[in-house]
Amino acid sequence: MIEILKADLTLPVHADATIKLMDAYALDSMGGGQGLSDYVKANLSAELLKRESIHVILAFVDDEPAGLVIAMEGFSTFACKPLLNIHDLIVLSSYRRKGISQLLLQKVEQIAFDLGCCKLTLEVLEGNQVAQSAYKAFGFGGYELNPQMGKALFWEKKLNGIG
Secondary structure, three states: OEEEEEOOOOOHHHHHHHHHHHHHHHHOHHHOOOOOOHHHHHHHHHHHHOOOOEEEEEEEEOOEEEEEEEEEEEEEOOOOEEEEEEEEEEEOHHHOOOOHHHHHHHHHHHHHHHHOOOOEEEOOOOOOHHHHHHHHHHOOOOOOOOHHHOOOOOOOOOEOOEO
């Protein structure tokens, strides 16, 4: 049985599942290939709890953690409305091709509707064709304001080597 729910990180089962799933993602080549640091494992749940604008969604299959979404509220200045950015979407390899990512996305979309968001956003690695297919199937596409200017690029600048 597949269960999709908004996590309550005060519950040890939800906090532990979040860390387990994030660590599995970090160990995957799509997540960088290195597990979470001991610091992150010890502090992530507490730090997420401090931020009301972060939404954690868990997927359980037969009471085992199988998938996770961490989404963060943002704001669209062009629409003058909130948006919801999917920062992490993880489905453990043993649970892939069972529709879990689509169920997680449906839950995120419902949260976005409830918040009055104008859109969902996410980043995806150009080499992650499986994830791109799943996102396209859900209705995501490249972002551009003016086709003559091209698609938006996602850039970063790490501060103090962290991030």
